[in-house]
Amino acid sequence: MNIELSDLLTIALTLAVSIVVCFAMTPLVRSFAVRVGAVDVPKDNRRMHDHPIPRQGGLAIFLGFLMAVVLFADLDRQVQGILLGSVIIVTVGAIDDIVPLPALLKFAVQIAAAGVAVAFGVRFEFIANPIFWSDTRYIYFGAWSIPITIFWIVGITNSINLIDGLDGLACGVSAISSLSFLVISLVLEQVNVAILLAAILGACLGFIPYNLNPAKIFMGDTGALLLGYILSTVSVIGLFKFYAIISFAVPLLALALPIFDTSFAIIRRLLKGQNPMSPDRGHLHHRLIDMGLSQKQAVAVLYSISAVLGLSAVLIATSGEMKALMLVLAFSVAIIIGIALLKSHDDKVLEKKEQESQTEATAMEKEPHSEEAEKENEDREG
Numbered sequence: 001m002n003i004e005l006s007d008l009l010t011i012a013l014t015l016a017v018s019i020v021v022c023f024a025m026t027p028l029v030r031s032f033a034v035r036v037g038a039v040d041v042p043k044d045n046r047r048m049h050d051h052p053i054p055r056q057g058g059l060a061i062f063l064g065f066l067m068a069v070v071l072f073a074d075l076d077r078q079v080q081g082i083l084l085g086s087v088i089i090v091t092v093g094a095i096d097d098i099v100p101l102p103a104l105l106k107f108a109v110q111i112a113a114a115g116v117a118v119a120f121g122v123r124f125e126f127i128a129n130p131i132f133w134s135d136t137r138y139i140y141f142g143a144w145s146i147p148i149t150i151f152w153i154v155g156i157t158n159s160i161n162l163i164d165g166l167d168g169l170a171c172g173v174s175a176i177s178s179l180s181f182l183v184i185s186l187v188l189e190q191v192n193v194a195i196l197l198a199a200i201l202g203a204c205l206g207f208i209p210y211n212l213n214p215a216k217i218f219m220g221d222t223g224a225l226l227l228g229y230i231l232s233t234v235s236v237i238g239l240f241k242f243y244a245i246i247s248f249a250v251p252l253l254a255l256a257l258p259i260f261d262t263s264f265a266i267i268r269r270l271l272k273g274q275n276p277m278s279p280d281r282g283h284l285h286h287r288l289i290d291m292g293l294s295q296k297q298a299v300a301v302l303y304s305i306s307a308v309l310g311l312s313a314v315l316i317a318t319s320g321e322m323k324a325l326m327l328v329l330a331f332s333v334a335i336i337i338g339i340a341l342l343k344s345h346d347d348k349v350l351e352k353k354e355q356e357s358q359t360e361a362t363a364m365e366k367e368p369h370s371e372e373a374e375k376e377n378e379d380r381e382g
Helices: 005-036 058-072 077-098 103-119 142-162 169-187 191-211 220-237 249-254 256-271 284-290 295-317 321-381
Strands: 126-128 138-140
Touching (some): 005 058, 005 191, 058 077, 058 220, 077 103, 142 220, 169 220, 169 249, 256 295
Antiparallel strands (some): 126 138
16 A cells, blocks of 8 residues: 555545544534424334434434535546546435335436436446456456446435335444545555545544434434445446456445345245335334344444454455455355254244134133123022
């Protein structure tokens, strides 16, 4: 790593400014959210809070990010596209936090925002060939670069939004992913990418004191969609341009937790014949809560998983492929064991519910007989 001291200072200032701006603006945004009616009222069993909490905290995250980027980043064409697209994302998210919008409309706006970034040069031109024994070093996408890039941006944008189910979860996971990406961009000497990542990392760190359990404010769709959009677009202009054999695995590993949770949710809903975008209580954080963990414990577990995956991504990027693969292998074994425990727990819960249902049914069958016996005793006494 041969980054100049002045560049490191700029990155540090970017981080500091975004933290301070976001931390200072969050109380103001909270008051604004209450005033405009952007409040999350618990109305189903998916929600973990028991009282109304203001949302739209993503506005503070956006202000911290925007201020830092404008002050310190090189506003080239790609960065301009990312900023313009983020304005679109924040606008639709802020409206949705006040008046729920149709899912198809939000999805269309996300595609449009991704299209804006692509139009400004944020796109996959090629990736390193994962088939390392092939003579072809790189896979060029050609005309397919546009739909593939849009699919990636929209997918990651929604994946961060879908894990936003516990206090501090989406913000913390995004901060861990941002930190992983930041370290990798420093190793690759991508200064402007590092500045963008420092800005979004600082915004997350400035917001999370208000968002940890018990949360004073939620980031809402405004923040969750913004974080997913920034991470996805920055990974395109930065990490996917890393000319290494397994470079494609770096961003995938760093974002593996939200990617896995979203993919599993879509598959689960399709197998049940449900709309893949319909909400349910089957996400990883819901399962951890159902296992008996508290919100803080469940978030800590998912933070740990995200940190291990982020560390694996950093090891790969720093030429430690074997160490990273061993770490991922060990972690995969742990995940398999965890899934087995989850399944075992679900089976026990289901068995317990069946036993309770049988007990209730038996009790209901006995009640009429006991009433008839009491009536006969009364007749005899009479």
